[in-house]
Structures are given as structure tokens and as C-alpha cells.
Ligand SMILES: Nc1ncnc2c1ncn2[C@@H]1O[C@H](COP(=O)(O)OP(=O)(O)O)[C@@H](O)[C@H]1O
């Protein structure tokens with residue numbers, strides 16, 4: 001077991017485009033770190049540089065106390081689970097799991113003991129004599145995990161291990177991986193494009209965009225204190241709403257009305273002109289059902305309502321100024337999204353009686369409004385960022401996925 | 402039901418069409434020389450016209466014939482092994498590596514395979530005489546290899562392209578050197594391709610007549626198809642048909658053995674299950 005340190009890692013492929021650009025991440029011993037981002041952002045490339053399948057253009061890759069930039073994969077003692085599992089089709093499940101041990105020339109009795117232990121952990125006992133071709137997706141996935149845990153590797157690396165499974169199995173395997181990692185206590189780097197996986201599995205999550213590290217933080221911090229527009233839009237489902245806004249005093253003007261925001265936020269946004277306000281769907285509520293506290297209420301026409309039982313999503317269209325619209329469209333593109341987000345998604349109580357086409361009173365919790373600089377995308381209201389000496393108050397609410 | 406009968410009938414027709422000449426040669430090889438000279442048109446030997454195993458014994462006792470068989474086996478096996486070995490490495494490089502002139506190698510290989518064999522015999526004859534390769538084993542092995550390598554390289558390249566690169570990378574992460582990954586993962590998966598290439602190469606070398614008769618002059622290197630044509634027997638005006646038939650049957654045996662041995666290795670679809678399909 002060992003820590004992994006990435007120091008200013010850069011990867012340029014043949015065409016000179018930096019697939020990974022100046023990324024520094026420290027993974028502590030035993031920690032579970034997630035690399036997340038939309039497809040093509042360089043997560044796999046970064047993982048493959050850790051394991052040694054890809055040359056590092058510049059920067060230092062440290063495993064334990066050793067610089068491993070120039071070591072071959074076999075000398076790094078890491079175990080990896082590939083996206084498509086990469087099982088050896090000509091070998092039985094038993095031999096697949098035993099493969100790394102056989103290469104290490106372990107004695108037969110030790111191999112047998114370890115393989116059986118791994119197969120027991122992963123409930124593969126009755127499949128040991130079968131070939132991977134005859135197994136289901138979930139079983140193959142477990143064989144791939146078996147091949148990883150059978151060794152005493154310094155760290156586990158996963159490249160989108162669940163993306164080929166159906167939704168139900170994915171949920172089960174996710175829990176399984178989390179449990180296994182906690183039990184083995186082994187340093188783990190896990191790549192995914194799925195923000196739910198990132199939030200549920202990781203001790204810390206690194207969000208990447210086009211090869212650049214956007215934020216490295218705990219899931220809770222990512223959710224409540226995103227560094228910038230990109231992280232704010234990527235983490236959370238349904239995603240955060242972005243609205244054009246201007247600040248005057250403590251009054252925030254948005255397309256659907258004015259809201260009074262805390263003095264602290266207002267100070268940081270003062271004199272910045274047109275801003276982008278970010279509000280998560282759950283920080284709205286149907287004013288007629290909920291015990292609304294501090295905040296503002298506005299009237300708006302609801303376009304569509306999706307009722308899910310425990311809650312409902314109401315959609316409210318709005319107009320955005322061209323300056324902001326451009327930034328929002330670019331954000332959509334970065335997030336791999338398809339819709340132009342000029343509608344508000346509002347999560348309301350399941351008991352709400354609002355129906356489509358109706359005008360309704362919507363309450364918004366002003367405490368949790370983030371303000372972003374439209375030109376840089378920077379989050380102006382992030383705690384402890386602009387005024388570091390300011391006493392940080394815990395505005396974090398339990399993260400609703 | 403009707404379709405089944407149709408299939409069976411068609412199958413039977415093809416079998417008869419293919420196997421009748423073979424059966425006839427076998428029948429000939431069991432008839433005595435006199436019976437053939439006197440005319441023995443039946444499939445089974447007429448009374449007193451059978452020779453039992455005598456033809457086989459006679460052929461086998463012929464020193465020239467035994468040399469020719471030995472030459473054929475030796476030359477064909479060496480050509481096959483070398484050709485497959487070189488083709489495997491070349492095909493692996495073509496499938497996996499990016500290098501300049503890759504297309505050129507593939508096209509050039511194909512162009513060589515398209516040359517008519519006869520057109521090369523004349524120049525080769527002259528060259529081999531000068532270099533001293535005339536009437537030697539390498540003198541035949543080299544042309545066999547150059548004619549079978551292109552096909553072998555193309556076949557194997559297709560096979561290697563089918564194998565996901567991740568398998569090799571997984572092996573390296575599991576602690577294998579590049580060579581171990583190639584030998585323990587890639588080669589077993591490419592085995593059907595390797596054996597296909599081996600069979601094709603062996604067939605070409607074993608059945609070749611043109612090179613065999615043109616580039617040899619004595620029994621030091623003359624392979625079996627050429628040797629059979631020199632097999633005249635005691636009376637030059639009366640060629641020993643039954644002996645030739647026996648010789649032909651013996652010459653077929655190695656091919657059958659090779660096919661039976663390799664056939665079991667050619668299991669298609671071996672890569673299924675490597676990756677999620
Ligand atoms: N072998 C390669 N040659 C050139 N460009 C590559 C190669 N592999 C990946 N890339 C590029 O690097 C970027 C990051 O790729 P990757 O790490 O696979 O992304 P992902 O985050 O989806 O795993 C992409 O823009 C991709 O096109």
C-alpha cells in the first residue's frame with residue numbers, strides 16, 4: 001500500500017494537444033479518489049499514466065516515495081480494472097485470477113489459497129472452471145476485480161468499471177466496490193464520467209475539464225462549494241440552475257424577480273455587473289406547501305411538472321441576456337449536455353398541487369445562491385475563497401443527489 | 402425435412418466429386434502391374450489381379466523414393482516454421498505499431514504473391530547456379546517462403562487486429578514483460594491464425610512441382626512431386642502405374658496427418674469473452 005502523488009503532470013499526444021494539463025493530485029495512503037469529468041477530458045489518460053501504459057510528457061509521478069515516470073507497468077505493482085474488463089479469453093476464471101500470481105512465480109499452494117479466497121470474496125466459486133466468454137457482464141466484472149485483489153498491489157486503479165453494466169447491477173457493484181475498498185483499505189483511484197458514482201464512492205473527487213483539474217474536494221464540498229460554473233453544473237442531478245443576475249446592495253435581480261441575498265455574498269459580488277446566479281433545484285419550494293423560512297417568494301408560470309411521488313420537478317422557462325446566454329451555451333457544450341438551459345428546474349414537495357400551465361408562488365432559499373463571474377466562470381461566493389479571513393459559516397445542507 | 406434430404410444429397414454429390422479420384426488412386430495402388438497392363442477397368446481388382454501391399458513395399462524399398470519423401474518433409478517443415486515465425490512477428494508489428502512504410506510492406510507482400518511462379522523459375526535457376534544454391538534444401542526453402550509469407554502475413558495481421566490491445570496491457574499491469582504478454586496472451590489467442598497460416602504454407606511447399614523440378618537435379622534436394630515424375634521403373638515405355646499410385650498415396654499421408662493435427666487447433670471465435678460484447 002502506498003500513496004500516489006501526481007505533480008504537475010502533463011500529457012501531450014502526437015498532435016501536441018494537451019490531453020492532461022498540469023494536474024497535481026495527492027492520493028493519501030488508503031484513500032479512495034475519483035477522477036470525474038465528461039468524456040474526453042483526460043481521465044483515462046491520467047489513470048494510464050499512473051499505471052504506466054502511457055508516457056508522461058512532463059511532471060513527476062510518485063508512488064510511495066519513488067518516482068515511477070520511467071518504470072514499466074510491471075515494476076509499479078499496481079492493479080487495474082479495465083473498462084471492458086480485458087479478461088484473458090483462453091484462460092478459465094481460475095487461471096485469469098491466478099495470472100498475476102503465476103507471473104510472479106508464486107508457489108502453487110499459495111496461488112490456490114489466494115485464488116480461492118478472492119473467488120470466495122467475489123462469489124465466483126462455482127464459476128472457477130468456466131471461460132470468461134460464458135459469463136454474464138456482472139460475473140466478468142467480478143473476475144476482473146478478482147484479478148486485481150488477488151495480488152498485494154500498492155493501489156487499485158479502475159477505469160469506468162461499471163459503465164458496461166445495466167443500471168440495477170451498476171448500483172449493486174458500486175456498493176460492492178465501496179465495501180471491498182473499505183475492507184481492504186487500499187489506495188484507490190477510480191475513473192468515471194458518472195457524477196453519482198463519483199459522489200457516492202469517493203473520499204475525495206477530482207473534477208477534470210479538458211485536461212485541467214477544476215477542483216479536488218470531498219463530495220460535500222464539491223456540492224455545496226463548487227469552485228466554478230463547470231463544477232457547479234457537473235455535480236448534482238438535476239443540475240444546478242443558472243440565471244443571469246445583477247446585484248445592487250443586497251438585492252439580486254433575476255429574470256423572475258428580486259431576491260435579497262446575505263450581505264456577505266453581496267459584498268463579494270459588488271461592482272461586477274452582470275453575473276450568473278446558480279441555484280440548486282432543491283433550494284426552491286412551493287410556497288403554498290412548505291414551511292418557508294428566510295428568503296424570497298416569486299410568482300411564475302410553470303411549464304411542465306414531473307411528479308415522482310416524494311417530490312416533483314417543475315420547469316419554468318425564462319429569457320437570458322445574450323452575454324450570459326453565450327457562456328451558458330458553452331457550459332452546456334463542456335458538460336456534454338444537449339439542452340439549452342434557459343429553463344429553471346425546481347424541486348418541490350410531493351404534496352404540492354401545482355399543475356402544468358398554472359401560475360404558482362415559488363420560494364427560493366437565498367442562503368444557498370451562488371454567484372459566478374460570467375467571463376471566468378469563477379464562483380464569487382465560495383466560502384473561504386475571496387475573503388479568507390472571514391469566518392466561514394456552515395451553510396452546507398445534506399447533499400441531495 | 403425436405404431441406405435436410407436436399408442437404409444430404411448435395412453433400413453426397415460433393416463428396417463423390419472430390420473423393421472419386423482419390424479412391425481410384427487407392428484402388429490402382431492395390432492392383433498388380435500386369436493386371437493394369439492387361440486392362441483392369443473395375444474399381445476392385447479382378448481375380449488374381451490384386452497385389453496386396455506389394456506395391457507399397459516396392460515403392461518404400463526404392464532408395465530414391467525414400468530420399469524424396471525425406472526431402473519433402475524436411476523442406477516443407479523448415480519452410481513452414483520459418484515462414485510462420487517471420488510472418489507472426491511481422492504481422493504483430495503491422496497490427497500494433499505505427500511506422501512509416503507500413504502500407505508499402507503490405508502492398509509489396511501482396512504484389513509478390515501475385516507473381517506467377519513460372520515467371521520466376523528462369524531467373525532463379527540462373528541465380529541459384531551462380532550462388533551455389535542449386536539442388537540444395539535452402540534453394541527450395543527460400544522461394545517457398547517468399548511465396549507463402551505474404552499470405553501468412555495478411556492472415557495473421559487480420560487475426561492480431563481482432564485481439565483487443567487492452568489484453569496485452571492488462572498482462573503488463575499484471576506483471577508481465579512485453580515478451581511475456583505477447584507469448585502468454587497474444588500468441589494463444591492468435592493460435593488459430595498461426596495454424597491456418599502454417600497449413601497454407603505447408604500445402605504450398607508440399608504440393609509444389611515447378612520449383613521442385615526446375616531447381617533440383619539429383620536426389621539431394623528433389624521433393625516428392627518431382628521425384629514421382631522421374632519414377633520410371635525398369636521399362637521406360639511402360640510406366641509402373643500401380644507403383645506410382647502407391648507412391649502418391651504415401652505422399653498424401655503427411656498432409657492428412659498435418660491437417661488432422663492442426664485442425665483441432667483451429668477453433669474460431671476464441672477471443673469472444675475478452676471484452677464485454
Ligand atoms: N492515443 C491517442 N492519441 C491521440 N489522442 C488521444 C489518444 N488517446 C486519447 N487521446 C485524446 O486525449 C483526450 C483524453 O482522452 P481520454 O483520457 O481517453 O478521455 P476520457 O476522459 O474520456 O477517458 C481526448 O481528447 C482524446 O481524443
Ligand SMILES: [Mg+2]
Pocket residue numbers: 043044045160
Ligand atoms: Mg476513458
